[in-house]
Amino acid sequence: MYSHLRRILFRLDPERSHQLALNALRLAGNFPPSKWFLTQLYETSSKPVQAFGLTFKNPVGLAAGYDKDALAINGLSALGFGHLEIGTVTLKPQPGNPRPRVFRLPEEGGIINRMGFPSRGSSYVQRQVTKARRPLSCLIGLNLGKNKDTPLTEASNDYIDLIRRFMFYADYLTINISSPNTIGLRRLQGREMLEQLLGAIQKEREDISLGRGGHSPILVKISPDLNDEEMDDAIGVILDKGMDGVIATNTTMARDGLRSKYKRESGGLSGSPLAVKSEAVLSRVVKLVGGKIPIISAGGIMSPEDAKKRLALGASLIQLYTGLVYRGPKLIKEIVENL
Numbered sequence: 424m425y426s427h428l429r430r431i432l433f434r435l436d437p438e439r440s441h442q443l444a445l446n447a448l449r450l451a452g453n454f455p456p457s458k459w460f461l462t463q464l465y466e467t468s469s470k471p472v473q474a475f476g477l478t479f480k481n482p483v484g485l486a487a488g489y490d491k492d493a494l495a496i497n498g499l500s501a502l503g504f505g506h507l508e509i510g511t512v513t514l515k516p517q518p519g520n521p522r523p524r525v526f527r528l529p530e531e532g533g534i535i536n537r538m539g540f541p542s543r544g545s546s547y548v549q550r551q552v553t554k555a556r557r558p559l560s561c562l563i564g565l566n567l568g569k570n571k572d573t574p575l576t577e578a579s580n581d582y583i584d585l586i587r588r589f590m591f592y593a594d595y596l597t598i599n600i601s602s603p604n605t606i607g608l609r610r611l612q613g614r615e616m617l618e619q620l621l622g623a624i625q626k627e628r629e630d631i632s633l634g635r636g637g638h639s640p641i642l643v644k645i646s647p648d649l650n651d652e653e654m655d656d657a658i659g660v661i662l663d664k665g666m667d668g669v670i671a672t673n674t675t676m677a678r679d680g681l682r683s684k685y686k687r688e689s690g691g692l693s694g695s696p697l698a699v700k701s702e703a704v705l706s707r708v709v710k711l712v713g714g715k716i717p718i719i720s721a722g723g724i725m726s727p728e729d730a731k732k733r734l735a736l737g738a739s740l741i742q743l744y745t746g747l748v749y750r751g752p753k754l755i756k757e758i759v760e761n762l
């Protein structure tokens with residue numbers, strides 16, 4: 424079924440077809456009979472996974488960027504995911520980069536995007552998350568980013584305001600410091616800046632939990648383009664500052680071996696061409712964290728075999744984005760049933 428739909432969607436501009444798909448999921452999710460139908464179609468049974476003190480009904484999640492403004496939580500939750508990562512959400516609304524900003528590379532099963540965090544802002548997303556019908560059949564994570572016009576030296580203010588706003592609205596939060604499309608953002612992964620940022624977050628969450636009890640786990644999403652030394656530093660700080668998990672990885676700036684006419688477009692590359700790099704990063708992160716905190720693997724997971732490999736390498740959970748665009752929602756069920 425999806426291969427027919429894909430033929431139509433792939434004739435449209437990638438961002439336009441994404442909006443259509445998201446809108447269809449929003450409508451289907453808000454109408455009980457169609458939500459019930461989707462649930463029946465994609466229902467799977469699987470052994471639950473424990474991570475970050477949470478129980479995920481299966482290890483397959485939706486990666487950040489697919490539903491940035493929490494428009495289709497109900498519909499997406501009917502596709503069989505164990506978790507949805509909503510966002511990236513920024514504190515204030517912002518438009519992101521000019522279009523076109525998403526390019527399909529069908530020859531290689533990849534996507535290049537330079538969205539630049541278009542976001543309707545935190546107030547809007549908070550309302551959307553609150554509106555989603557409970558109980559949901561999966562957990563919700565919120566991926567947080569700084570506004571383009573917030574200087575790097577003040578980035579921690581954005582993240583802390585976002586944490587305050589969302590701490591009690593999400594099952595977990597992700598600090599996104601690895602998108603290649605916000606100028607300077609990835610510098611926050613450097614030892615000194617990361618110590619400051621995560622130190623401030625650690626202090627804030629202590630204050631929150633002292634005041635109101637309990638807190639959502641906080642994860643950090645890292646880039647696949649860190650060298651070994653940078654990665655050692657980043658993971659050292661993440662552990663030192665008491666973060667609860669790592670998401671490896673975001674998109675890459677690398678363009679090795681691409682043939683597509685879009686290969687010179689600026690932005691982050693995802694999908695199949697990212698797989699080898701994301702796997703290598705996962706292996707290194709597994710070694711560095713030594714079992715102290717769980718890891719979510721993302722980057723080029725396009726098949727049940729890819730998913731199995733990531734879990735065998737030591738990931739507790741996995742996330743999909745580009746695989747969903749090329750293979751459709753049946754990929755989720757195929758992965759879960761093959762584990």
Ligand SMILES: Cc1cc2nc3c(=O)[nH]c(=O)nc-3n(C[C@H](O)[C@H](O)[C@H](O)COP(=O)(O)O)c2cc1C
Nearest residue numbers: 486487488511536672673693694722723743744745
């Ligand atoms: C169009 C597009 C938009 C994305 N937007 C975000 C984002 O807002 N925040 C984020 O952390 N990751 C974002 N990502 C990265 C994905 O979450 C994921 O880490 C990456 O694409 C690798 O997984 P994949 O190969 O399965 O796509 C985006 C990816 C794509 C393709």
